[in-house]
Amino acid sequence: MTATAPAANPSAARPPHLFWTLSEGRALVELGAFYALRGPLAMLPRGDGHSVLVLPGFLASDRSTKPMRDLLKSLGYDAHGWDMGRNIRIDNAREAQMNELLDRIHASSGRKVSIIGWSLGGVFAREIAKNAPDKVRQVISLGSPISNDRGHTNARRLFERLNGPEPEPLQAGRFRNLDEAPPVPTTSILSKTDGIVAWRGSVQKPGPQTDNIKVLASHCGLGVNPMVMYAIADRLAQTEDGWQPFDRSGWRGLLFGSVKAD
Numbered sequence: 001m002t003a004t005a006p007a008a009n010p011s012a013a014r015p016p017h018l019f020w021t022l023s024e025g026r027a028l029v030e031l032g033a034f035y036a037l038r039g040p041l042a043m044l045p046r047g048d049g050h051s052v053l054v055l056p057g058f059l060a061s062d063r064s065t066k067p068m069r070d071l072l073k074s075l076g077y078d079a080h081g082w083d084m085g086r087n088i089r090i091d092n093a094r095e096a097q098m099n100e101l102l103d104r105i106h107a108s109s110g111r112k113v114s115i116i117g118w119s120l121g122g123v124f125a126r127e128i129a130k131n132a133p134d135k136v137r138q139v140i141s142l143g144s145p146i147s148n149d150r151g152h153t154n155a156r157r158l159f160e161r162l163n164g165p166e167p168e169p170l171q172a173g174r175f176r177n178l179d180e181a182p183p184v185p186t187t188s189i190l191s192k193t194d195g196i197v198a199w200r201g202s203v204q205k206p207g208p209q210t211d212n213i214k215v216l217a218s219h220c221g222l223g224v225n226p227m228v229m230y231a232i233a234d235r236l237a238q239t240e241d242g243w244q245p246f247d248r249s250g251w252r253g254l255l256f257g258s259v260k261a262d
Helices: 018-022 024-036 062-074 092-109 120-131 156-163 226-236
Strands: 051-055 078-080 113-118 136-142 186-191 210-215
Touching: 018 024, 024 062, 024 226, 051 062, 051 092, 051 120, 062 078, 062 113, 062 226, 078 092, 092 113, 092 120, 113 120, 120 136, 120 186, 136 226, 186 226, 210 226
Parallel strands: 051 078, 051 113, 113 136, 136 186, 186 210
Antiparallel strands: none
């Protein structure tokens, strides 16, 4: 659940407060809420059938994203997992696998693909979209460390122990500008109560095709949190050429917020 670029200024970033880290068990409550509200969630805006690729977080597999993918399928999307086991190592081979997977889904459907990435999966989603923006409809990241500073996540040491301080793509000059959004509509969904990735590390720079949506969630619950599912369904339901920032008027302003780095 950590970014793949070295910290430019180690003193500039801090991981989440220990309180929020120790409170990550609330993800079980979010999972329970997901299934308790499964009926109402099926009434979220339906999709147009385009393909959605969902990438798991650090140490996680497709099993973690299955509830989300099942919901997306029920809403009419052609949802795909990554089918690459656990998300542990990032090397040239894994990067190539992800690029090839996007190519296959795009070729099979004949349409641009939306990509959702949870935590480290969101970093990957943004980077593969940079490689092939003509094949990507939009990117949605969930609690992803996209600031170019690993100090924002308390998973930094474990990530570097498993991958080294500079994974292969970094050595080749890629994955070095994580804070730069891909040239497609890109939404970062983040929580100020995230216990793994500090929210400041997930904030995107303002731009005509970028948006930040604040939700109340744990890091480990982002992939099942009903508020997040609403935001994802809202983003995906937009027409391919009609992307707009999230509408926060009316009651939405009470539950969702925009956010920018301090």
